[in-house]
Amino acid sequence: MAEQSGAEYLSRALDAYGVTAVFLVPTTLSATLVTMERETGIARIVTHGEKAAAYMADGYARATGRPGICMAQNIGGANLAAGLRDAYLGSSPVIALTGGPYEYSRGRNYYQEIEDFPLFKPVTKSSRQVFDVTRLPDQLDQAFRDATTGQPGPAHLELAGHTGDVVENQSFEAPVPRSGVRRVPAIRIAPEPAAIARAADAIRRARRPVIVAGGGVRASGAGAEVVALAERLGAPIATSLNGKDTVPADHPLAIGIPGLYARASANQILLEADLVLYVGSKTGSQVTLTWQVPPPDTLVVHLDIEPTELGRHYPQTIPIVADARLGLDALRAALSYVDPGGTADWVARARRLGERWSAGLEETAPRDAEPMRPETLVSELGRLLPDNALVVADTGHAGMWTGGYLDLAAADQGYIRAAGSLGWGLPAGIGAQIARPDAQVVVFTGDGGLFYHLAELETAARWNVPLVVVVNDNRSLNQEINPYTVAYGGSLTGRHHELWHFQDLDLAAVANSLGVTGIRVTRARDLEPAIARAVAINGPVLIDVVTDIDAIAPKGTAARATD
Template sequence: MSENGQAAMNGARYIAESFEALGVSHVFFMDAILRPTLVEMEELGIKRILAHSEKSAVYMADGYARASNRVGVCMAQSVGAANLAAGLQDAYLHRAPVVALTGRKEPMLRYRNAYQEVLHAPLFQSVTKASMDVAEARELPHLLPQAFRMATDGSPRPVHLDLNGLGGEIIEKGAVPSPVLPDPALGRLPAHRPVASRAMIEAAAARLAQAKRPVMVVGAGAIQVDAHVEIRAFAEACKIPVATSLGGRTIVPTTHPLHIGTVGTYSAPPGNRLVHEADLVIYIGCHAGDQPTNNYTVPAQGTAIIQIDLDGQEIGRNYPGVTAVWGCPRQAVADLAAHVTPQTAWADFAAHATAAVAEWWRGMEPAMRSDAAPLRVERLCREISEALPENAILVADTGYSGIWTATMVDLPHPGQSYLRAAGSLGWAFPAALGAQCGAPDRPVVCFSGDGAFYYHLSELETQRRWNIPVVTVINNNSGFGQGTPKVASFYDGRSGSPEEINRFGPTDFCALARTFGVDGYRVERAEDLGPVLKAAIAARKPALIDVVTYIDPRAPEAWSPPSV
């Protein structure tokens, strides 16, 4: 017995019971790591999702975390640590709460040319808040809760625990003399957050009062604190247009008259133009990096800025002279709304914004209704918009998948969610599997190009093994469509084979899915797509829809301000 009267337990049982206490329902891993712990987890009802690569395991944990607002857990043995670290880049950039566990060689084997061993801490330094070494099992009651605490606090981001033993076995076998379990609240994003001061709210209200053309730019930080109701109420009461980063999509329905689309490098033209026209931009839970600002040109440097963020280190990082509101975005927006008197000029600018967006959509209508074969991606996006249930989660890959879905897919229902890759091609499919594990009662649809899907198509076996009812839609154009014009431009006036740089296939992914035991559908005619999508989503079974598309149509291109 320990000093506090609790029976000592070994490390394996302590980790398993801690995960149960923290609300971890799934762990995503590559063999061989914490095998006795995994056995203990089964007894406690925790699902153990064996993946086919470390990066897939991380992406699953990332998707799980984003869909559930709980901490995602991924694990790999010592030799897989480098691959696990590489997979954490997306979770780090998006600010998702993930805890990664790796084994490491025991101390007497380090710095001695041990087989398959490199130092782990440097690998994780740039993709985690912290990489902590766990040398003894008795450290677990301190370091395991701390990892979860750090992963969820402030700007959520991954944390790494490096466990003694190739597969963590030294920690598993060791004794935990005082096995106090973690506080369950540490297993999810905080319910209570610091509130912005009254002085900050009043300063922001005073600056907003001076504006004639204000807009909001909302990011993932507002989604994470569930500020949907407050932001929509603020926008409607004050008639302020709402733009979003990709991570902020669905903060208001995309068909709302005040929604002007994504902004930045993955923007349809009116979004960037309208934010550039604004004389004040209110950033809400958006860190204003190069993507949502079109390389820091939208809005122009010198534009009046109010920046609302839970992480004070982000306020003013990319635009000088901001009016800072440091605190929970949900509470801050509600407080700001209470201090603001709407102006007639704001409604005039909002009407201008609504008209500009509507005009752009009218111009896209012919492509969205095209019956061309191979299919146009605009038509694919329209059919997805109409097929998605009211509580669906749409998971999109990066590159053209991100641009197409950010600009052309409508998400009109308040209960819909949009998760996107923060830059890692191939992220979407395993992330969608994780998202479905984190939100088992919601339909999950994955949008991926064929180039991205090749990365982790082996996870079709994982999907079938666990009967994960994700519907994956492949935009199958037999190449990397986004770079096609640029590659062709390099061959201007020259002979050669540009197709060797970014073309591949053709591949029948429908047949491939069926080989893995997943329902496969191949769509080559536009009129077949809608019925197939709706039937596959309604079936709630693992499914893949292979849509043969045309590579040449260009996704909407972001507007940029004229060069000075």
């Protein structure tokens, strides 16, 4: 067994685990990065901020299921921790590597030194310190295990030395891990037969069942299984935002997204359900509209890999602890004799409510409206996306518009979205495109989201990352119209514009100045040639789409259908 440095071990181990890129702000783990260049094909992506590095690692992880790696010295540790918030909320397998105080300097007012380690606790599944290189192999392996087993999530290792240099420069004897890609789900957990029997019995008796597919279905690769179960039962099928790409939008049983970022018809259907089967969903406030959709007394079957989520919000819950794919296979086997004709009237009811919602779209957002309505932008985007598109949506209005109005029908189209951090979209899209060169990544964000990490357009240009960034450019943070209207006493007066208006900038010109091809669109009919041009360019493109500043995305309600 040959002696090697900590830097050599870390580089070789990451390569063995299937890592293809790391995201960082220098200076950190310098010797490791040099070893990567000399011995591996791992790309070393230098970003313009630690949060952006974390977001890129997050996009990489969500696009592939493989852990995304981000790095920072201890001076940037707090910023990196802040960037893990979205990965934690989105159950994304990100691994953060940071430096830490030297033993001789700890607590002595060393220049720029603070104890960053506690900041990682609330945004990770595990956070550990490595003081000696002999502990690097087991702690790195455990970080990968923590990130990919059970409900995925971030893990953190603090390596001794401001840049991790203490651990990097120590030498020891240790075998490099055997090659093998680490990814989600690392371990598939089979359901208990008795739990399946109880759930199947309840589902068999339901006359108005609905299935809600969450992010756990996506992580498990169980989209085909959830659709097959819906077809067997004759059950309308909804998705959370995190599970949006698990069910083709044109499937006759698909009803869209319920909850807060919802289609009104999806909420109406869940409000009438007599049983809801949640698969791989936390039943959090967003997908349930603060536990109003469905009502709290609804009978629920909840299949999830994380047992602490089962029954958390709905008292009448039949729990199944399992990997989504294995659990769905077991349910389908147990329900082999169900007659889907028993729910035919219910399926027809769901279809009518969905058609009514769709019919009203042209009335509220005419396609030829000027300035363009975001509903038109997003529905047209869905029509024009290439078959291999992976849509990366920012939070806020970007999540609302794409959640309600973007349809993904092609089998290879995907969707990932921010769990709450505005500005996540651009860096996450860069990470996703680097991870998935086989896909066409399309970022959907607003000008408010773009400005957070605008400098990362230079990163995309420097690495010639061929993503397409579509900007809903309304020159504002117009999601704040309603809160400020209330705060001003019912109408916007005084200098309200100071709180939510931006300058009217040509963002295409800004993109061009940073080495990214910029295209400006002001009319709906110009979207198709702009998208066609963008996907044909071998490099990053930003499409600046000018839209109506007064267009506010509708939030979901708990209003029932009137007929």
